[in-house]
Amino acid sequence: MRPEALGEAVLDVAVLVSVGRHPVTGRARRADQDARGVELAKSLERAQVTLLHAGTLGEEDEEALRGYLGMGLPSLALIEQPRGADVLPALARALEEANPQLVIAGERAEQGEGSGMLPYLLAERLGWPLIGGVADVESIENGTATLLQALPRGQRRRLRVRLPAIVSVDAAAPAARQSAFGPARRGEIEAEPAAVEWDEAQTEWSVTPARKRPKRLKIVKAASARDRFKAAAAKAEGGSGQVLTDVTPEQGAEAIFKLLKEEGVLR
């Protein structure tokens, strides 16, 4: 049943999807983070999800884009942009026209520059708030969304943001469902032409496959042979460590408690 049929308020969600690149084979695929974004959009209640992609419809690209349709979406809007074009103006215009309440994007692309700037530039241009690294949407009511943002070390932060807003998802978001073959074939890709602006700066760059980064050497700045030897033969030693002997368990616990408080790991 379509959500409109229920006669309730419908949340308009646009997901920006891109063509990914398999890290091992290098073949085009649905991008991992974008697929997680689609999964997040599908998990929202009463949401009307539209997929938006700016690019060409080559044979390989179509295969990858159908991967998103196979997640259970009827259609995908394609803004036709040739390779090497700056897709930002076209995407911004499309979003202004569609005026969704929530835009979900992956954190960074798997092809091209992949600087992760697109959501930020869109937010700046549209004047919408942006939240990066969203792991989950807890609730959406009265024009505000409550989100969980993923922090390093597996931590989460709860944020509230007024809609319309742009959120970007990374690998902390729930994993995407499998793409089903039948719906992927049946889904429609609705292409619409758009004005093209070329990205001129990119032509001046030289792009090479990633080189392995040099490993940092442990440089010992020692004046004497003795210091060099000490540095080379040193076992791990705290040096300035504080050792409490002959204390009652309470005193010991007190000292540890103080340190944990200072470090802010106790909640």
Add this chain to the structure above:
Amino acid sequence: MSEIIRRDPRREWIARNRLHPDHLSVLAELGKRGASATTEWMGPNGVIRRDPHAVGFIGPNGIKRIDRSGAQQGGHAVVGTTGTKESRRLVTIDEPAFLVAVVPDMPGGRLSAHDRDLLGLARQLADADGERSGAVLAVIFGQADLGGLGDAGIDRLIVLDGDDLDGYAPEARLAALAAVERELAPRLWLLPDSKLGGADLGRRLAARLGERPAAGVWQIERDDACALGWRCTGRGAAGSSDIQRTLPRVVLALPECAEPVFETRHAAQPLSLKQALPSLLGRIEDRGQVAVDPAGVALSEAEFILSAGNGVKDWDGFHHAAKVLGATEGASRVAVDDGFMPRDRQVGATGTWVTARVYMAVGISGAIQHLQGIQSCDKVVAINLDPGCDMVKRADLAVIGDSAGILAALVEMVERQREEKRDAA
């Protein structure tokens, strides 16, 4: 008195015999103690005499060591490493030709290794031109530990503090950075490309300034054909390609992009903005951190680990303590081999290399494999019965005593404090 110089064989013998009770007093009489110059003197027959005993120094183990590199002269006490730290050259830049702005992450109010690398990169960019050197400006949000910032290579310092800048406040922080840009107009902005906030803030700043940033930069090199005189290499396409281009004004750099500053000290002179920061209506509201299940956090990225070893006998108490403290559980190899902990909780060379900020080792003596695994931990707390073990040497705080009793006392303390907080609220 006759002119003949007479020797006193007995005194000479005492002076040679370090074990003689009168050895020191005789040496003093002969004038061979105290000053190091007396390792050599003119003998009675006009021959230079050397005292082989005065060469070298007594090492930390009580054994005499002779250092022939010339760094140490005989008789002196051991020169500690603190002496070399203070001998860093102090550099003050009064009239900088330009500013290189750095916004470090400062997790927990301290510079991280990534921040230090970034400051090293900033130094490299600022000092490249000998006579027209620039200054490194650090913009720091919130309360921070301001000691040692000069040693990291900071010339100028702006500390922005306020309620609206605390927590996740990207909009307020962006407005503050824009104010810095308006007033001081730094030539370059460097931010860490890290999940802790630098990546987010840097991209916002680039979008606000209308600059196209270079993300994932890991190398820079001089190139006078470029606008700012530098080229940079950064990762693109999710880390699968290298993009080489001219250095833009906003740079997001990866860890180990440069060597941290270790030769010079800098002034870290505080600056303040002339205009107060504009107050703006935030559209993003920070509702604070959410409690997550510590057992669900991967061991390699847990922030706080409570680790058990052979010395733990009360396993129920240990698990309870981990739960109350909100710590992720770890274990040494022995505890895993004995079947008290699952294999995926093993810390060390054969298990997981952990990166915790606080690592609490309970009853772990510290085998070298285990110590390797906790190399990158910030603070190590040890609870052990043996004060001489390696873990106690590594630890920042070591408590010698029975682990069960100390853990129980700690749990009680934490629970009592939570109770008080709840009562107050």
